[in-house]
Amino acid sequence: MSERVLIGKVGLDGHDRGVKVVARILRDAGFEVIYTGLFQTPATIAAAAVDEDVDLVGLSMLSGAHLTLAPAVVAEMRARGCNAPVVVGGIIPEHHHQRLKDAGVAAVFTPGAPAEELVRTVRAVLAAEGA
Amino acid sequence: MTRTPRDVWREEFEASRLREADFSTMSGVPLAPVYGPADGSGDYPGQYPYTRGPYASMYRSKLWTMRMFAGFGTADDTNWRFKEIIKSGGDGLSTAFDMPTLLGLDSDDPMALGEVGRCGVAIDTLADMEDLYAGIDLAATTTSMTINSPAAAIFAMFIAQAEKAGTPRARLGGTLQNDILKEYQAQKEFVFPPRQSMRLVRDTISFTAAEMPRWHSVSISGYHIREAGSTAAEELAFTLANGFAYVELAMKAGLPIDSFAPRLSFFFNAHIDFFEEIAKYRAARRIWARWLRERYGAQLERSLQLRFHTQTAGVSLTAQQPEVNIVRTAIEALAGVLGGTQSLHTNSMDEAMALPTEKSARIALRTQQVIAYETNVAHVADPLGGSFFVEALTDEMERQAEELFAHLDELGGGSLLEGCIKGIEDNWFQGRIADSAFELERKFNNGQRVVVGVNRFKEGSDERGMELLEITNEDEARQRKRLDAVRHGRDQAAVDAALATLAAEAADPEINLMPALIDAAARYVTLGEMMNTLAGVFGRHVEVPTI
Numbered sequence: 001m002s003e004r005v006l007i008g009k010v011g012l013d014g015h016d017r018g019v020k021v022v023a024r025i026l027r028d029a030g031f032e033v034i035y036t037g038l039f040q041t042p043a044t045i046a047a048a049a050v051d052e053d054v055d056l057v058g059l060s061m062l063s064g065a066h067l068t069l070a071p072a073v074v075a076e077m078r079a080r081g082c083n084a085p086v087v088v089g090g091i092i093p094e095h096h097h098q099r100l101k102d103a104g105v106a107a108v109f110t111p112g113a114p115a116e117e118l119v120r121t122v123r124a125v126l127a128a129e130g131a
Numbered sequence: 132m133t134r135t136p137r138d139v140w141r142e143e144f145e146a147s148r149l150r151e152a153d154f155s156t157m158s159g160v161p162l163a164p165v166y167g168p169a170d171g172s173g174d175y176p177g178q179y180p181y182t183r184g185p186y187a188s189m190y191r192s193k194l195w196t197m198r199m200f201a202g203f204g205t206a207d208d209t210n211w212r213f214k215e216i217i218k219s220g221g222d223g224l225s226t227a228f229d230m231p232t233l234l235g236l237d238s239d240d241p242m243a244l245g246e247v248g249r250c251g252v253a254i255d256t257l258a259d260m261e262d263l264y265a266g267i268d269l270a271a272t273t274t275s276m277t278i279n280s281p282a283a284a285i286f287a288m289f290i291a292q293a294e295k296a297g298t299p300r301a302r303l304g305g306t307l308q309n310d311i312l313k314e315y316q317a318q319k320e321f322v323f324p325p326r327q328s329m330r331l332v333r334d335t336i337s338f339t340a341a342e343m344p345r346w347h348s349v350s351i352s353g354y355h356i357r358e359a360g361s362t363a364a365e366e367l368a369f370t371l372a373n374g375f376a377y378v379e380l381a382m383k384a385g386l387p388i389d390s391f392a393p394r395l396s397f398f399f400n401a402h403i404d405f406f407e408e409i410a411k412y413r414a415a416r417r418i419w420a421r422w423l424r425e426r427y428g429a430q431l432e433r434s435l436q437l438r439f440h441t442q443t444a445g446v447s448l449t450a451q452q453p454e455v456n457i458v459r460t461a462i463e464a465l466a467g468v469l470g471g472t473q474s475l476h477t478n479s480m481d482e483a484m485a486l487p488t489e490k491s492a493r494i495a496l497r498t499q500q501v502i503a504y505e506t507n508v509a510h511v512a513d514p515l516g517g518s519f520f521v522e523a524l525t526d527e528m529e530r531q532a533e534e535l536f537a538h539l540d541e542l543g544g545g546s547l548l549e550g551c552i553k554g555i556e557d558n559w560f561q562g563r564i565a566d567s568a569f570e571l572e573r574k575f576n577n578g579q580r581v582v583v584g585v586n587r588f589k590e591g592s593d594e595r596g597m598e599l600l601e602i603t604n605e606d607e608a609r610q611r612k613r614l615d616a617v618r619h620g621r622d623q624a625a626v627d628a629a630l631a632t633l634a635a636e637a638a639d640p641e642i643n644l645m646p647a648l649i650d651a652a653a654r655y656v657t658l659g660e661m662m663n664t665l666a667g668v669f670g671r672h673v674e675v676p677t678i
Contacts, residue, residue, distance in 0.1 A: 012230040012246050014319030017360045017446075020565045021572045023678040037676030038319055041242070063230060064485070064602065068245030091450075093484055093599055111450050111483055112585040115576045 003126060006054040006084075008036040008045045010073060013063035015090075018111075022058065022089060022118065029119040042069065046076035054084055056126055061090040071103035078104070085125050089113070135171030136178060140187055143177050147188035154191065154510045164191050165512040176471075176512045180420040182413050182525065183513035184471040185436035190509035195467075196474035197499045198275065198440065199492065200225045204606040205613070206262035209252040213267060225275040225476075226263070227251035228285070233320045235281040235662030238610045248606035250486070251277075254285065255614045256655050260292040269298045274305035275350075280322040282309040283331040284661045287648035295653070304345035306396060309335055310352045312373040312551055316560040317359035319674070322662060325552050327669035329380055330640060336381045338645040340391045347396045349377055350440065357400035358446045360568020363411045364531035366400060369560060371418055371532065372539050372547055378427055379548035388427050392434035399472075401463040402444040408463070409515055410524035412439070412470030418529055441467035442476040448483040451592035452584040456480040461498050468502055469515055475499055485599040558677055565678075614657070621655040629654045630664045637668040 007023045009016060016038060027033045034052050036045060049057050057077065059070055070088050077084065088100055089109035097108045106125045109118060144164055155161045165183070167173045174180075177187030186192065199216075203209060213224050229251040231243035237255050238247045247253050254260060264274075278285045286307050290300050311328040314321045321328070332349065339348040353370030361369065374395060381391050397415065401408050419437040423429040443463035448456040457480050464477050477495040479487035487495070503509060515521040536547070542559070543550025554560050574580040581587045629651040636642045651661055 012234055012236075012242060016319055017358070017565075017568050020678055021360075021569055024569050025572075027678065033678065035676045035678050037674055039242075063246065064249050065245040068604075091484060094595075112582070114586070115572070 002030050002032045003056070004032045004034065004052060004054040005056045005058060005122070006034045006036065006045070006049050006052055007058045007060070008040050008048070008073075009038045009060055010040045010042060010045055010069050011061075011063065011065050012039065013061060013065065014038055015060075015062040018062070018090065019060035022060065025115045025118060026058075026122065029115075031122075042072035042076040045073050046080050046082060049077055049082050049084055050080050055129075056084055056122065057086045058122075059086065059088045059090075061088060061092070064091070066090065066092055067096060067099060070100055070105055074104040083129075085129050087122065087125060089118075136173060136175050137167055137171035140165070140175035140178060143187035144191075147186070147192050149188060149191050150193060152510075156507060162507075162510045164188065164510075165516075166514075167517065174516070179424070179435060180417040181436055182417040183516045185416065185438055185473075189471060189512035190468075191512070194503050194509055195472050196223055197496060197503075198223050198225050198474045198476055199496060200227050200277070200442075200476050203227075203252060203486070203602070204248040205610050206252055206254065206259040207265075208248075208606070210263055210265055210267075213264075217267065217272065223273045223275060223474075224267075226277065228276075228278055229253045230320075232285070232658065233278060233280070235284070235322050235658055237657050237659030238607070238614050240659060245604065245607070247604075247610050249602055253606070253610045254288065254658060255610070256617050256657050257288050257291055257295075257652050258613070258617045258655065260288040260652075261295070264289075264292060264296070269293050269296075270302040270304075272304075274303075275308075276305070277308045279308055279311050279314050279318070280320055280328065281658060281662055282307050282311075283335050283644060284648055284652070284658055286335060287645060287661075288652040288658075291649050291652040300343050302345065303343060306347040306350050307335065308350045308352060308398075310349055310373065310398075312376060312555065313352050313355050313369070315555040315672070315674075316356060316369060316373075317361075317564060318355040321672045321674075323666060323669040324672045325555050328672075329548075329552070331644065332377065333380050333384050334643045334645050336377065336391050337384055337386060337643055339394065340381075340386055347394050348391065350396050350398050351377065352398040354398050354400045354442050356564065357402060357444065359564050360571065361564045362567050363402065363404065363407045364528055365535070365563060365567060367411050367415055367418075367528055368532035368535035370397065370399070371415060371422070372536055372551055374419065375422060375426075375536075375547035376551040378423070379546060382427070383548070388423070388429045389431040389434050392423060392427075392429050393431060396473075397437055397439035399439050399441055399467075400444050401441045401467040401470075401472075403447045403459055403463060405462060405466050406515075406521060406524055407528075408466040409470045410521055410528045412441075412467075412472070413513070413516075413521070413525045414528035414532065415439070416471075417525075418532060438473045440474040440476070441470075441472040443467070443478045445478050445482050448478060448480070449582060449585050450483045451589070452594075453480045453483065453597055455584055456482065457494060457498065460495060461502070464498055465502055465506075465508065468508060469513075471513060481597065481599055486602065488598065488600045558675065561674075562677065617655055618657070625654045626651075626656050626660070629656050630660060633661065634664050634668055637665055 085106040176184030230246040353366040357366040420435040479491035539550035
């Protein structure tokens with residue numbers, strides 16, 4: 001059975017070019033991809049992650065609200081007993097990467113990340129969780 | 132002796148007011164304002180179908196407007212920035228709103244958390260609008276507002292504020308972006324369903340046609356369509372198709388075409404494929420002129436002349452070796468100028484990482500100034516006109532666009548208005564754009580398209596980054612407190628009455644909602660209250676998520 005990945009847009013950020021490209025890359029790499037659509041809240045993402053019983057959650061963030069919203073998604077998921085890893089992609093300044101990781105984010109992708117690196121990192125994150 | 136097209140052009144050129152400059156090359160070769168075949172035949176700027184430019188004299192009369200987009204924090208922060216722009220000789224204000232305002236949410240809405248004042252200025256009530264334009268003579272400057280879903284409500288606040296300060300609405304000049312169709316197709320800042328949103332666009336077009344002769348009611352925008360991943364031809368075709376849809380919308384409401392078409396303007400992207408972009412602008416002018424005259428019966432020259440603003444492509448910029456972005460932006464800006472743009476925003480080198488610092492924004496403006504004042508490229512109108520290559524590429528852009536119009540015309544049963552709305556409801560536009568974005572991404576991944584510093588020439592790409600602008604959350608708390616004070620200081624009975632009127636009038640599609648919105652704005656009704664009241668009647672749009 002292929003692994004299930006939830007890809008989501010949280011908050012008011014409507015930039016959905018990257019999230020759709022990433023969803024297609026992961027689908028082509030054999031993952032089962034569920035896309036939440038726009039304007040989700042940390043609570044709706046966490047609820048979807050539980051309902052869909054996903055193995056990984058990917059968030060796309062380009063409006064600068066990542067330091068507020070990504071940790072809130074992780075917290076909501078853990079509060080519901082969902083331990084799937086969370087990865088974040090988008091416009092994330094380098095000096096914010098560690099702060100996101102400290103808040104429980106497993107990996108951060110920035111613009112220009114090649115498709116194969118994306119797939120490799122997602123597989124590595126999933127493997128680390130499984131171990 | 133018969134007059135050649137060049138004779139006609141010359142007559143108009145000589146009647147134009149010209150700016151003072153030395154129109155010769157650096158080595159002293161005098162330059163003509165435009166070049167064409169030796170026998171005086173061919174196309175000239177200022178002549179139908181305007182392929183070579185809307186005006187006979189182009190930049191010999193006036194350089195493009197260097198309109199830089201600004202907005203941050205609270206209204207008084209941005210007011211301070213506006214006054215600086217006016218002091219330093221800027222000739223127009225361009226307002227960026229924050230994400231909650233763009234989506235019609237008040238700053239104390241739970242969904243606004245972390246977003247207040249971050250990507251632009253926060254506007255909740257008339258009080259914020261009063262602060263935003265305090266001490267600025269709105270009859271002496273023009274104001275551009277980049278707002279779409281809540282455009283009618285924000286416009287109402289703007290009018291109420293100006294009239295309270297003593298400037299009658301008829302004297303206000305500026306532009307409302309107000310292009311809702313591209314929100315569903317690309318930018319995705321929508322609130323109401325498409326047909327209900329179009330009613331608000333109709334109301335603003337009718338209102339400005341009747342009462343605000345200096346106002347541009349819609350800025351039909353391809354920029355966001357391209358940023359979302361479309362090709363150049365799709366940007367061209369979808370933008371013009373949306374333009375045709377607004378024309379049909381207003382004509383359906385009974386407005387004569389020449390009463391509103393002169394006040395429609397355009398906004399295009401300048402991407403990195405230099406000649407394709409220039410061909411796109413040339414094709415846009417030609418198509419618009421022909422469709423407005425032949426399909427919609429426009430007669431006024433101003434209705435046929437497509438005028439546009441350009442912004443360089445944010446999406447072409449890289450986080451790796453960001454200084455190289457200055458070069459990309461310069462090349463893109465040059466395409467806009469050679470394509471005959473009326474105004475231009477150049478992106479800053481840090482665009483792929485954050486909002487610009489003061490220094491990076493200054494370099495972006497300097498880029499335009501180098502093109503305008505050092506290179507002499509503005510001396511001659513449409514300098515690439517007549518190039519076998521550029522003419523062929525212009526024809527090809529036009530051919531591809533006409534194919535897409537034919538599809539939309541069929542989808543709408545002979546109406547571009549219906550075709551555009553159906554295309555949104557069926558996810559046709561969204562699917563085309565996502566397909567094109569993925570196709571381009573595939574070419575980046577397999578190296579077929581090179582991005583310097585990203586998939587080739589990567590030495591130096593892992594160097595520590597540059598200094599970036601940090602935005603704190605302090606403004607958010609300040610703005611919430613301010614909104615709370617306004618809510619407590621206003622006449623609540625007057626607010627309730629204004630909202631009841633708004634709801635009742637919204638339910639009758641024949642009524643123009645602008646008067647009710649202006650009345651509500653004057654009573655300090657919040658943006659969120661107006662939008663929620665309208666949503667109670669119109670419903671809310673939910674996009675079906677597709678990959």
